[in-house]
Amino acid sequence: MRKLAPQAPLRRALKFVSALTVAATMAVATTLPAYASPQSFVADLWPEAQARGVSRAIFEQAFANFTPSQRVMDLTRSQPEVTKTTGQYLASAVSSARITTGRSMRGEWSQTLNAIEQRWGVQAEVVLAIWGMETNFGSYMGGNNVIHALATLTYGDYRRDFFKNELLTALQILTAGHITPNEMVGSWAGAMGHTQFMPTSFVAYAVDFNGDGRRNIWTSIPDALASTANYLREHGWRAGETWGYEVQLPANFDYGRAWDIGKQSLAQWAAMGVTRTGGRSFPRPTDQAEIFMPAGGNGPVFLLLPNFSVIKRYNNSNNYALAVGHLADRILGTGGFVHPFPANEVGLSRNDRTEIQRLLLARGYDVGTPDGIIGSKTRAGIIAFQRANGLLADGYPSSALLARLR
Template sequence: MRNAAPAVDFPVLSRRRAMALALGAGAALVLPRPAFANVSDFVASVWPEASSRGVSRAIFEQAFAGFTPSDRIMSLTRSQPEMVKTTGQYVADAVSSTRVSTGRSMRGEWNQTLGATQQRYGIQPEIVLAIWGMETNYGSYMGGNNVIHALATLTYGNYRRDFFKNELLTALQILQAGHVAAPQMVGSWAGAMGHTQFMPSSFMAYAVDYNGNGRRDIWNSVPDALASAANYLKSHGWRNGETWGYEVQLPSNFDYGRAWDIGRQSLGQWEAMGVRRTGGRTFPRPGDAGRIFMPSGGSGPVFLLLANFDVIKRYNNSDNYALAVGHLADRILGVGPFIRPFPANETGLTRAQREELQGLLNRRGYDVGSPDGIIGPKTRQGIIAFQRSAGLLADGHASSSLLSTLR
């Protein structure tokens, strides 16, 4: 999926995911009309529901003190990215040498906490560190927005009102419970909070009081934040002692079309098709099920993704994000870069360019359906058929070079 747009009830949301959510939800280029004539009426309308959830008047007034809807936040709901990163560009930016070295330093600094959380939740320390690094660069930037005011802005602005109103009310409950003081409840423009960027509803479900002081403080307590991320992964089915996936090599006669059709099968079955782990290594558990992931088609690194990869995607429903987390974790652990590099000159395709590609395939007689910018099975079949007829590597990959050839 894209960077795939999260589902409507997606539980954890960061600055990057919030933008994808806005675009994936079909955010209009016109600012939504506020549901209230003025801010005072809006704030007054929130109070009865907040009170019914046990929020005191004092906490409510403190939280809303100085509230003015933010034009900047509302503008972000309708921002369109001008560039689309390829997976290679995304991973290069996310898994920088600085982020790797900082992750190793943090592993040493928080070794005791990470060891204890691994025993308690069964999550490898490097995965927790990688998520922390991806979300807030190890706590160096947690968003800087007043969470109550950000969520109130989105609710007042009538942007996905029901979703953000519930998050606003839940955030008020978190303040009422004393987990954090209102001035310290900072996060992204869409309300993702603290070191590990939990939405308020995710905080309620998965945040933990690791240090036992009675507060689940993911803003000021690194142990609370790391343990909360580990609890989140465990709760969504992380398999202890297993990795996220493997970089693999494909045989020269590999049938890409069949691989797309198969989806998921055991690693042993992939081996029977000639797929090998890079570096001459073997798969420790051939019975594990995996799917082929070819973010640059057959011209770049190829991976077999395991069940834990999909658990990472529960944090952010994006193959690119999950790949970056897995790779960053491996690099922190001491594993080297991918064996096969990403293509140097590949550029990402915008939705309009993907629609153009589909239209060009249709005009050449490869029926891929009405152009919608979504590269699904029918489009891949059309791409493979065209690639075969043109003497190209028939990998089904919708690339910038393929678009140029079709033009």
């Protein structure tokens, strides 16, 4: 395709950008100050896009009617007012409706999922669980124009280098013909398609499973699911293994020692009296595992295997990874957790955790500098306080602990 001559007048580089009204420009100017105008931002971007092989026609089409979105910038600053506990998070993420839909999708896409599992070694239920978590099985993929959203973030100087690279990469994806600009929809932060790939992840891990010459994670469910499996495998997924096990702790369990240990073999955990719920045995005693107590010793406790960390490469959240693993198990047909989450537990904000640290310091427990981050010194201080007051010494910073300290 013919490229625009470098000496072409600036007006040709800008003619495809819609003129902003004075009111609209003033409305975003207070929070989008990085460039003099959207027009100058787009003009400055073109040489970099051109250097990456982006088609001029695609560039103009992608930026047609571009106006920085105040809503996108507002979302960069929005924080949830309510902090959910893990139990509350799972109740929503692994709902009965999502489990039912997941099982239905497993039947509908069984041939595709079986082929994906055979090729990449990732269980069908895990792929389905990520699909369910990311877009509720494709029912909502974000609805934002990805180019315009990424351009807004770059223009607004929000993590500019990161989002500028994602923006240029998205333009390359369009130039390669995998999708059209109007069909490239995603989240406000640029995560795209059925299983929400960022553009750079798309380039690295998306696959053309249906063989039509395009890697289409927006309208081809086989491509989207296969891309997810490929992503997990490339990040170390261990075929034929699960994410972890719910376990039963002995009455005299040493929580402090468990926190200090970190990872050890399942056989070593068993030697400490840790057993798998339901009377089942660990299939591979040599597997390395770490303990995870999202509600302390008064809720379900897990031994996490390497695949749990792989799920976190998709979303670096323990709650997210636990939800994916549990949803996959429920789609497979297993029951819920044996031990329930505490019914009256309230989620703690960082300010709440900082207050726990300050109150422990005031009582003479050395927890370091109060910063809201629960590290080894804070856990040791919590355990010491719990032991001194006849509480379960699990080192867990709960709302009940905060109330007791107050």
